[in-house]
Amino acid sequence: MTTTRRPDSPAADAARxxxxxxxxxxxxxxxxxxxxxxxxAVLTVLLLLAVVLSLSLGxxxxxxxxxxxxxxGAGTPYDLVVFDLRLPRVVLAAVAGAAFGVxxxxxxxxxxxxxxxxxxxxxxxxxxxxxTVALTTGMAAAxxxxxxxxxxxxAAVLLFALGARHGLAAQRFVLxxxxxxxxxxxxxxVVMLTADPIDGLRAQIWLIGTLAGKGWTEAAWIAGTLxxxxxxxxxxxxxLNSTALDDDTARGVGLRPVARRIGLAGTGVLVAAMxxxxxGAVDFVALVAPQVARRLVRAERPPLVCAALLGALLLVLxxxxxxxxxxxxxxxxxxxxxxIGGPYLIFLLLRGRRRSS
Amino acid sequence: MLSTRDLVAGYDERTVLDGLDLxxxxxxxxxxxxxxxxxxxxLLRTMARLLTPRRGTVLLDGTAIxxxxxxxxxxxxxxxxxxxxxxxxxxxxxxxGRGRQPYQRWWRQWSAEDGAAVDQAMALxxxxxLADRPVDSLSGGQRQRVWIAMTLAQDTDALLxxxxxxxxxxxxxVEVLDxxxxxxxxxxxxxxxxxxxxxxxxxxxxxxxxxxAGAVVAAGPPREILTADLVRDVFGLACVVVPxxxxxxxxxxxxxxxGNAPAPAPAPAAAAAPAAAAASGGAVASPxxxxxxxxxxxxxxxxxSSTASVPDARPATGDAANPLAGSYPSKGL
Numbered sequence: 001m002t003t004t005r006r007p008d009s010p011a012a013d014a015a016r017x018x019x020x021x022x023x024x025x026x027x028x029x030x031x032x033x034x035x036x037x038x039x040x041a042v043l044t045v046l047l048l049l050a051v052v053l054s055l056s057l058g059x060x061x062x063x064x065x066x067x068x069x070x071x072x073g074a075g076t077p078y079d080l081v082v083f084d085l086r087l088p089r090v091v092l093a094a095v096a097g098a099a100f101g102v103x104x105x106x107x108x109x110x111x112x113x114x115x116x117x118x119x120x121x122x123x124x125x126x127x128x129x130x131x132t133v134a135l136t137t138g139m140a141a142a143x144x145x146x147x148x149x150x151x152x153x154x155a156a157v158l159l160f161a162l163g164a165r166h167g168l169a170a171q172r173f174v175l176x177x178x179x180x181x182x183x184x185x186x187x188x189x190v191v192m193l194t195a196d197p198i199d200g201l202r203a204q205i206w207l208i209g210t211l212a213g214k215g216w217t218e219a220a221w222i223a224g225t226l227x228x229x230x231x232x233x234x235x236x237x238x239x240l241n242s243t244a245l246d247d248d249t250a251r252g253v254g255l256r257p258v259a260r261r262i263g264l265a266g267t268g269v270l271v272a273a274m275x276x277x278x279x280g281a282v283d284f285v286a287l288v289a290p291q292v293a294r295r296l297v298r299a300e301r302p303p304l305v306c307a308a309l310l311g312a313l314l315l316v317l318x319x320x321x322x323x324x325x326x327x328x329x330x331x332x333x334x335x336x337x338x339x340i341g342g343p344y345l346i347f348l349l350l351r352g353r354r355r356s357s
Numbered sequence: 358m359l360s361t362r363d364l365v366a367g368y369d370e371r372t373v374l375d376g377l378d379l380x381x382x383x384x385x386x387x388x389x390x391x392x393x394x395x396x397x398x399x400l401l402r403t404m405a406r407l408l409t410p411r412r413g414t415v416l417l418d419g420t421a422i423x424x425x426x427x428x429x430x431x432x433x434x435x436x437x438x439x440x441x442x443x444x445x446x447x448x449x450x451x452x453x454g455r456g457r458q459p460y461q462r463w464w465r466q467w468s469a470e471d472g473a474a475v476d477q478a479m480a481l482x483x484x485x486x487l488a489d490r491p492v493d494s495l496s497g498g499q500r501q502r503v504w505i506a507m508t509l510a511q512d513t514d515a516l517l518x519x520x521x522x523x524x525x526x527x528x529x530x531v532e533v534l535d536x537x538x539x540x541x542x543x544x545x546x547x548x549x550x551x552x553x554x555x556x557x558x559x560x561x562x563x564x565x566x567x568x569x570a571g572a573v574v575a576a577g578p579p580r581e582i583l584t585a586d587l588v589r590d591v592f593g594l595a596c597v598v599v600p601x602x603x604x605x606x607x608x609x610x611x612x613x614x615x616g617n618a619p620a621p622a623p624a625p626a627a628a629a630a631p632a633a634a635a636a637s638g639g640a641v642a643s644p645x646x647x648x649x650x651x652x653x654x655x656x657x658x659x660x661x662s663s664t665a666s667v668p669d670a671r672p673a674t675g676d677a678a679n680p681l682a683g684s685y686p687s688k689g690l
Contacts, residue, residue: 017448017450017451017454017467017475018448018450018451018488018489020467022466022467027464027465028464028465029464029465029466029467029468030464030466031466031467234463234464235463237463238462238463238466239463241455242455242458244442244444244445244447245441245442245444245455246438246441246442248402248407248436248438248441249438249441249442251405251406251407251427251436252405252407252431252435252436252437252438252508253431253455253456253458253459253507253511254427254428254429254430254431254432254458254459255427255458256427299446300444300445300446300447300451
């Protein structure tokens with residue numbers, strides 16, 4: 001052979017794959033992109049800064065030093081503002097943003113389309129219809145989120161039923177999703193138009209997505225879902241590596257592409273339905289976070305962990321901007337995610353085109 | 358190694374293979390040939406368990422392939438589909454590394470063996486220098502070698518390839534076929550490929566399988582079975598079969614059916630020519646090249662056009678005295 005075999009250290013062998021290192025923890029060996037580690041570290045720092053900033057800004061203003069002192073449990077006069085008023089909402093923003101990032105990554109990988117997100121495949125509309133019905137029929141406030149979850153899952157079931165015939169192939173998956181989305185949106189509008197205008201407005205705000213008045217309960221539901229799905233997500237992070245292979249090639253190397261798509265898409269829509277049910281349609285994060293994270297990591301597919309961290313960062317910033325930009329008027333986070341993420345995505349697209357041409 | 362028993366397979370309503378029994382020899386380079394839509398790709402896909410048969414079995418070392426876990430099959434049988442989708446932005450080393458999938462789990466994503474197998478596969482397919490390049494930036498010939506390297510990284514005893522030379526220029530076709538030959542002769546792999554070019558099939562195959570309409574017409578060493586009669590039977594094409602001036606393998610030259618008129622040179626001169634023609638392979642190949650475009654147009658459109666038009670065209674232009682018109686002795690090479 002022309003190549004000289006390196007000493008049999010696993011790290012040296014993994015180095016054959018450009019930009020990867022092997023992380024060994026007991027019997028577990030994970031292939032990690034070095035750049036992803038760097039990006040994740042930077043994103044984590046930025047996220048922490050954004051959280052502190054978000055806890056600090058507002059009326060009353062709490063100096064970042066006081067925020068840190070309060071968080072360390074030293075007992076300050078700001079404990080009430082930091083812990084009870086701001087922290088729940090900031091944590092919810094971070095957790096929901098991360099969930100959107102995860103859902104977007106999974107859905108985009110199955111759809112093989114960087115524009116796919118929970119609202120393209122109808123999950124958001126399913127949750128939206130259920131929430132609208134709940135809000136306009138005067139259901140108890142505590143029941144709105146569970147109802148919306150049921151709606152989102154119903155949309156998911158419909159999506160899988162429509163997409164199943166062709167093994168959930170990318171094209172079919174997106175088309176089925178678009179059909180589901182339009183169906184549910186039409187129904188939502190019917191419900192909205194026939195409802196009392198005040199209820200209709202409340203539904204409208206829910207549909208845009210806001211974190212106002214939400215906190216620990218919603219965050220716990222989302223975090224709990226992610227936690228329960230953690231083993232599946234660990235598998236997904238690995239399975240995503242081979243979603244770029246076509247079905248024949250995938251079968252050739254011993255994969256079961258249809259089962260893998262069902263697993264990935266199922267996990268994605270579950271997370272999407274849960275998070276949408278809790279905070280509404282702030283789903284622009286799910287569209288942008290995976291793609292921006294992918295470009296930051298310079299990988300050929302969205303990286304799961306970085307997309308989650310970026311999603312968290314985006315939503316914390318969006319919620320902060322929504323609270324402060326036109327204070328005392330509060331804008332829903334859903335408006336701001338689009339305002340922040342949209343231009344950045346356009347910027348990246350333009351830059352990418354220039355580089356490739 | 359690989360055999361089929363009473364295999365029935367097809368797509369949607371169309372049955373392509375109907376009760377096929379076939380045994381492929383171990384440690385041989387088997388080439389499957391046949392006209393378009395004869396079922397050769399379907400056969401390969403079914404043997405590689407990419408397509409589930411409606412009836413019958415594919416046996417891998419005597420075990421029904423459908424009873425084996427797909428990961429285990431992937432450790433014994435590598436397959437290169439006809440035109441695999443090139444993933445965007447994936448590097449060569451990365452793609453070759455996907456061939457190690459059957460040995461990996463999400464909690465055991467890489468091992469020393471994986472690294473060694475990838476190294477070796479890239480060296481064998483001569484893509485080591487391309488390791489860091491994105492696959493979508495490579496030329497067709499390089500890409501094909503990368504795909505082959507990926508299947509080699511699977512470290513399987515057998516390799517199935519569906520038209521691995523399609524869309525490659527002649528030099529790259531030869532390069533790929535040489536690689537497959539080396540795999541067989543130096544590594545003792547069983548190689549099975551579907552090829553379009555009869556002359557390449559005859560040159561490289563240890564075992565030739567000729568198919569027509571979903572059935573095997575003949576199977577055996579090319580020098581024994583490849584005759585003008587077989588080509589007429591299988592492809593409906595009148596031809597002359599002469600020994601290849603380079604390898605002595607049967608060389609299929611389509612009979613004169615139209616196009617540029619044969620050179621006025623008398624028959625004896627043509628018969629005496631082979632030694633001289635050996636020096637210029639191009640001159641010998643050019644009549645075969647006439648068949649090439651016809652073959653390609655058939656591939657693009659109606660699969661029956663070549664079978665229908667050729668026999669019709671022959672009497673119209675043919676001349677009983679012209680040795681190129683098909684009466685040339687071509688049997689018993």
